[in-house]
Amino acid sequence: MRIIDTHNLENIAMGAAVLGTGGGGDPFVGKMMAKAAIEKYGPVTLLSPDEIGDEDWVVSAALGGAPSVLIEKIPSGSEVIGAFDAIRAYSKKNIKAIVPSEVGGVNSIVPLMLGAMTGIPVVDIDGMGRAFPEAQMVTFHLAGLQSAPMSMADEKGNTLIINGSDSIWNERISRAALIAMGGSVMFCDFLMQGRDLKAAGIHHTLTLAEKIGETVHGLRHRNENPIAAMVDVLGGKMLFEGKINNLLRRTSGGFTRGEVYFDGINLYQGKQAKIAFQNEFLLAEVDGQVAVTTPDLIAILDLETGFPITTEALRYGNRVAIIAMPCDAKWRTEKGIQTAGPRYFGYGIDYTPLTV
Amino acid sequence: MRIIDTHNLENIAMGAAVLGTGGGGDPFVGKMMAKAAIEKYGPVTLLSPDEIGDEDWVVSAALGGAPSVLIEKIPSGSEVIGAFDAIRAYSKKNIKAIVPSEVGGVNSIVPLMLGAMTGIPVVDIDGMGRAFPEAQMVTFHLAGLQSAPMSMADEKGNTLIINGSDSIWNERISRAALIAMGGSVMFCDFLMQGRDLKAAGIHHTLTLAEKIGETVHGLRHRNENPIAAMVDVLGGKMLFEGKINNLLRRTSGGFTRGEVYFDGINLYQGKQAKIAFQNEFLLAEVDGQVAVTTPDLIAILDLETGFPITTEALRYGNRVAIIAMPCDAKWRTEKGIQTAGPRYFGYGIDYTPLTV
Known part of the structure; x- marks a missing residue:
């Protein structure tokens, strides 16, 4: 367990953008979003994978959409908390931690922003070890977990709960809705318990991103x-x-x-x-x-x-x-x-x- | 209060197709769907408007999509009950009656089919007095009522709950999802209480459709x-x-x-x-x-x-x-x-x- 501050964020955003393989969002946007959230709501706790309980409920979180839209439509924060509130109210689970769906300059950071807003810790695991364009492209899906119920929210106050018959249908329906909602929205999905997260996720990727970010930032000085x-x-x-x-x-x-x-x-x-x-x-x-x-x-x-x-x-x-x-x-x-x-x-x- | 049987259905479907102004579905499809449901689940009760209590919760129901798709993708029944179950579970309201969103050869009939499946009565009111293509084009919207939460379901087992920031956003997002789901799906929306339904709806349109249907069918004999x-x-x-x-x-x-x-x-x-x-x-x-x-x-x-x-x-x-x-x-x-x-x-x- 450790506290993430603004200095950590800068490195995580930069390193995650390398692992994001072109996607997952611009690191400058990601850093600015989380910095504003931490200044407003206080710091975030990062749990190492072994610190989440087997029975604890965890939800994965990410912004979805076209990066070319995201760079012009910077998330306001209301959609970030909107998607989380929607899945928590719908599922009635006591959600103990948040996990990034993917690694990326924005998408490693948005869960930390959500953690700051809610006071809920983030786990040092993600569902890709990189970024991918579609919602079922996570190791949670490979392990047989279901993305439903999936929540979506935008900055205009629209929220959805999608219960597709499988994770592919959730992707297909949510992608159509996302376009109608402006091309970039917040998602929460793969509501799961700690034991499933630990078995299905990719461990220590926030820490890896931070280490890569430290290297990138250090290059200027060496x-x-x-x-x-x-x-x-x-x-x-x-x-x-x-x-x-x-x-x-x-x-x-x-x-x-x-x-x-x-x-x-x-x-x-x-x-x-x-x-x-x-x-x-x-x-x-x-x-x-x-x-x-x-x-x-x-x-x-x-x-x-x-x-x-x-x-x-x-x-x-x-x-x-x-x-x-x-x-x-x-x-x-x-x-x-x-x-x-x-x-x-x-x-x-x-x-x-x-x-x- | 009266019981709707197969004979009534045939007239309602035919007359509703006249008032549907080209939309609302093919009357033959509508009649066949409801007939099968009544044979399987038993008859439906039609309440006159003054028989619904002011405090009772009512939900409007309709199939949405392109008529040219609906005629080739006959509803299976699972989407009809799917959308209703989704809004009932989400809202936790004790829904006492169902009301057609519009008048049409299929859409005056689908609520009766749903009534047969659930044992819940249908009210002799609708939200258009005709058919219209979009979900906010109902007198419920004109009266200031909200379409959210809106449920959608298809025959593949996909269901959604949409909480748009207004009824126009619900239409826009649901239309995009509808296309992804195959072009024709079941909707429940405008969850409201009896007093609002009576003030905002158009009364006696199922009975009017039946009278028109009797005339059409009688023409062959006169x-x-x-x-x-x-x-x-x-x-x-x-x-x-x-x-x-x-x-x-x-x-x-x-x-x-x-x-x-x-x-x-x-x-x-x-x-x-x-x-x-x-x-x-x-x-x-x-x-x-x-x-x-x-x-x-x-x-x-x-x-x-x-x-x-x-x-x-x-x-x-x-x-x-x-x-x-x-x-x-x-x-x-x-x-x-x-x-x-x-x-x-x-x-x-x-x-x-x-x-x-």
């Missing part, structure tokens, strides 16, 4: 190659260095979709790379050959600073490093690949596990 | 002009006799939209007519001049039989009479015209009350 330091802390693999020469990005179906193209620089001079994304970076190719696919992680880092660049922040001319990291072993199962592998997203290729 | 008899029972006005020479019909945004064109016959030889629809017939023109607009009622009747023809049953070559009827006075108010007048539907004209 005289070393920022990308080499990041590859090291991430346990990742260097894939490419390049300059963005083309970017196709559109908001459709409640997602930000597109492709980004790179001309190689430095050691990669003369080579080409491409990354396809749907909120998150899902597929990286180098010279037309598939190099990494979802569910393994792809991060784009600024070559000078090592800062992560999220999907909505990509710009023509950015000079970047592309880093790949292996996903959690829970994703490398048959159900994991069915749920979030390349074929689910319509890429007609099999998943080949990344080796580092 | 040697009189069916259309003249219908104009008489409807208190309506003869507008046109013609043959359908063109029909543009599409399903979009969860609605069936389009226009139908007529060449005049008999007394109307040499004239042209056109009706625009969104689930319901909303605007009728004769020789390019606006003749009737929503919220007044437009019915299309088969010239030989007097049977109503609903939006999804319109066919090239149909020989029909177009009849107009004044709407209830509750619609002829400023809020009534704002809610369901021609400008709401994008027709750039003012409402001129039909005189008979």
Whole structure:
């Protein structure tokens, strides 16, 4: 158990944006939101996984929608508490802790903001170990837990409770409602007990994000190659260095979709790379050959600073490093690949596990 | 208080399809659904408006969606009870009666089906005195009542509770969810007490539908002009006799939209007519001049039989009479015209009350 303060938040938001693989929200937005909440409501307690009781009720929380909308429609806070109040009132459970659905610059932070607002602790676990675009793409689903009842809320005071016949239907119905509600809303789902959370979730990812964030922020003060330091802390693999020469990005179906193209620089001079994304970076190719696919992680880092660049922040001319990291072993199962592998997203290729 | 049997159902479904102004569902589908429910669960009690207590809780019920979908996706019954169970469990109210949201060949009948399934009586009131495409287009809304909490259910076992910030948001969010759920779902909304229902609703419309249905069915046995008899029972006005020479019909945004064109016959030889629809017939023109607009009622009747023809049953070559009827006075108010007048539907004209 430890107290999260503004300094921790800054590192968590930054590191989570690296693990968010382009999605999960902009770290600056995430940090500002939580900072305002902590100043207003007081600090948040972070529980290590073994500090949550087997019988205790826990709910997962995240903002959902297109990152390109989220960056212009900063959450007000009323939707964050609105979704939580809706699921608590509906379920009548004594909710003892909050857990992030995913890791991301906003979505690692929003549960901490909710924790500050409610005085309820947050558990150092999440449901992805990265970010993914759809609500059933969590290890809670892989373990057979149900996302229903799912609550949604927006800043206009609209709330919903969805009891879909399965987690795929919850995603489908909530995505349609999300678009009607403006493209970015707060979700609470996977109401579960501590024993299920501990078995199904990915542990210590807030702490991992914080450690990565400390590294990123430390780079400015040390005289070393920022990308080499990041590859090291991430346990990742260097894939490419390049300059963005083309970017196709559109908001459709409640997602930000597109492709980004790179001309190689430095050691990669003369080579080409491409990354396809749907909120998150899902597929990286180098010279037309598939190099990494979802569910393994792809991060784009600024070559000078090592800062992560999220999907909505990509710009023509950015000079970047592309880093790949292996996903959690829970994703490398048959159900994991069915749920979030390349074929689910319509890429007609099999998943080949990344080796580092 | 009286018991509704299969004979009553047949007349209610037919007469309600006339008042449904093209929407509210096919009367044959409605009759078959309720007949099966009554055979399985027993008869339904219809309460006259003065038989519902001021303090008693009542909920309105309807199928929503595009008529062109409903005709191919006949409700199974599980969604009908699903939406009711969801709102009852959520609200914890002891619901004493069910009221139809609108009048229509299916939507006057579905509440009776639900009454048979639950043993709860139905009140001889509805919220439109006709059919309309959107959920807030009810006299309950005109009276300032709220549609939230609104429940929705489909035949796949998906249920939702929507607490929109107002009745317009409930419509907008539920319409998006409805499309994701397959285009036709069951709704319960406007949970209210008897005194509000009696003040805000339109009385005796199931009985009126039954009387109209008796007339339609009686036409086959009498040697009189069916259309003249219908104009008489409807208190309506003869507008046109013609043959359908063109029909543009599409399903979009969860609605069936389009226009139908007529060449005049008999007394109307040499004239042209056109009706625009969104689930319901909303605007009728004769020789390019606006003749009737929503919220007044437009019915299309088969010239030989007097049977109503609903939006999804319109066919090239149909020989029909177009009849107009004044709407209830509750619609002829400023809020009534704002809610369901021609400008709401994008027709750039003012409402001129039909005189008979």
